[in-house]
Amino acid sequence: MTVREAPPATDTDHNPRVGVGGLLALLAGSGALLAVLGVWMSGAAVPGFLRDPGAVVRWGLPVVTTLTELAGSLTLGALVLAIGVLPRRAAAAVGTATSRPARGGVSPVVGDGYARSLVLAGVSAAVWTVLSMVHLVLTYASVSGRPPDSATFGEELGVFVTQIDLGRTLILVTTLAAVVTALALLVATPTGAAWTAVLVVVALWQQAQTGHAAGSASHDLATTSMFVHLVGAAVWIGALAALAVLLSRLGADLGPAVARYSVIAGWCFAAVAVSGLVNAVVRVGGMDGMASRYGVLVIVKAVLFGALGLLGLWHRRRVIPALAGVDTRGAGARLFWRLVAVELAVMGAVSGVAAALGSTSPPVPDEPIGNPTPAEIVTGHALPPEPTPLRWLTEWRWDLMFAFAAVAGIVVYLAWVRRLRKRGDTWPMSRTLMWVAGLVIFFWTTSGGPAMYGHVLFSAHMVQHMILAMVIPILLALAAPVTLALRALPSRSVSLRGDASRGPREWILVLVHSRLGQFFANPIVAAVNFAGSMIVFYYTNAFEWALTSSVGHIVMVVHFSLAGYLFANGLIGVDPGPKRPPYPQRILVLFGTMAFHAFFGVTLLNGESLLVADYFGLLGREWGPSAIADQQKGGGVAWGIGELPTLALAVGVAVSWARDDERVARRRDRKVDRDGDVEMDEYNAMLARMSDRDGAAPH
Incomplete structure (x- = not known):
């Protein structure tokens, strides 16, 4: 087959060269x-x-x-x-295209x-x-x-x-x-x-x-x-x-x-x-x-x-x-x-x-802050008021990128659910609620109280970290966004149009099935990444980079949110991924991670050396505990608050294990009703053959 050449342009056709220029x-x-x-x-x-x-x-x-x-x-x-x-x-299909309509x-x-x-x-x-x-x-x-x-x-x-x-x-x-x-x-x-x-x-x-x-x-x-x-x-x-x-x-x-x-x-x-x-x-x-x-x-x-x-x-x-x-x-x-x-x-x-x-000077002077306070010198922002339970909900330090991402995520997810329902398919309401709750919490964590106080208090930073890495990922994993996307998004089928381009669905499949994606989504690797990256982050210059650089802060939020999602999805998620280990191994991985996480929290709780001392030690705070006391409080946050989501994961694994056993039992019962208890019959026949051999053996 050959490609049919386009007919020559006529006087009424548009001249593309003139149009482009x-x-x-x-x-x-x-x-x-x-x-x-x-x-x-x-x-x-x-x-x-x-x-x-x-x-x-x-x-x-x-x-x-x-x-x-x-x-x-x-x-x-x-x-x-x-x-x-x-x-x-x-x-x-390269070199074999034809103007004849394809299938359909x-x-x-x-x-x-x-x-x-x-x-x-x-x-x-x-x-x-x-x-x-x-x-x-x-x-x-x-x-x-x-x-x-x-x-x-x-x-x-x-x-x-x-x-x-x-x-x-x-x-x-x-x-x-x-x-x-x-x-x-x-x-x-x-x-x-x-x-x-x-x-x-x-x-x-x-x-x-x-x-x-x-x-x-x-x-x-x-x-x-x-x-x-x-x-x-x-x-x-x-x-x-x-x-x-x-x-x-x-x-x-x-x-x-x-x-x-x-x-x-x-x-x-x-x-x-x-x-x-x-x-x-x-x-x-x-x-x-x-x-x-x-x-x-x-x-x-x-x-x-x-x-x-x-x-x-x-x-x-x-x-x-x-x-x-x-x-x-x-x-x-x-x-x-x-x-x-x-x-x-x-x-x-x-x-x-x-x-x-x-090229025009704006009404707000584009000049460095005059007579800056110690906090403004170190962080570039004025020191917020002393935190209270109400201020954790009312103080805002907006991050437009993450706020826009959270709102867009909710809009897209709801649009996909609506698309499924319009064609007669169902989607559990519980998953939708999990997704909306997860992204609302993400919105607040990156632009609300945790973002405001996380730049001046180590304990508040640890609250932000624990929510990003352990609370939000569990909700998002239970919402099964990848599964929903694969069901709702149209496929650019090669068989229908010879189209090998990649739409959103194809890109998701590429990421899920890529070697890199399979490697990091492996539950063992995800657990090592989840726990080990905390040590690397807090005991290297990466922590200071995240505090003093907007790029570092973005990398921190993306890394720990993604690491937490991969870890949770490997244990209790339903989204496509690598082959998950048996449930007993999942429990072992989870409790091993929990022990490592507890060790990290206890280390901070008992530590006497201030992390990023040139930052937290020079803010000039007149309210709240000292910098080292606040860091030790952050260790308690990592140990205490961090263990609750881990226990929730353990309960989730146990429930999934029980449901899996029930599904296996029901499947076996249906097979027995349909074909008889073949396995039991074969076992009884084996016992009978062994008995016959024992009876025939000379004494």
């Missing part, structure tokens, strides 16, 4: 124009009184910033298309857009690298007030990228962009694209560190909200732009690709909306700040964002049904192009206003 020019031009207009309106291009880097720097930096962000967005968007959006031919009347996969998406990612990453270098030079010229053609500019730039935090961050982003360029041109699978996209996300995290409020008391919230904002906007803008660029290669894959992208765009819209609201609250500071130039730019961006949301809603309801069953030629493609052109124009405008915001 015009679309990219519209995207870049609208962003650059809005950046210039925003700078003009904000007055950021007015020459400085002391040092003026020149008009090229003042006007060029916002434009280059916009183009750099758009290039990074296109890189990430093209990688997202390869990870789970574009249809991909199975290996056996479904058109076969074209698959040409998938490979091109990785090439597009590599090319856009190369552009991103060059623009990042230019952005680095202009940024230093702007902050130093020196034009790039000054005699000592190169030497000073070297000091900037090696000794100044902002310079090191910008050079790291440039380096990551260069690495992404090489990897995107080398990888060929969704897994490779996913690992490459991780590097882009790391670069966006570094970029989030350079925003406003870096020295204020809201630094952590501003950084996490900016990160969520950057990732959401980059995927949203970049994936749509990449679809437009690859349109001529999609053919009959156009409808499925747009439908899959639309789901991602909906989540990106929510992420950008929430993070943008949080950023505005942090930077504007109140209603008085809305009257400033910065506040006006925030309002303009909000209006454009609202228009974009309406376009996205119209896109979902009108365009996707119109694209079903059509290829990249004809009225459906032209409708797609018109919608994309308008939507990307508004996206470029939003990016331009965002760049202008980055």
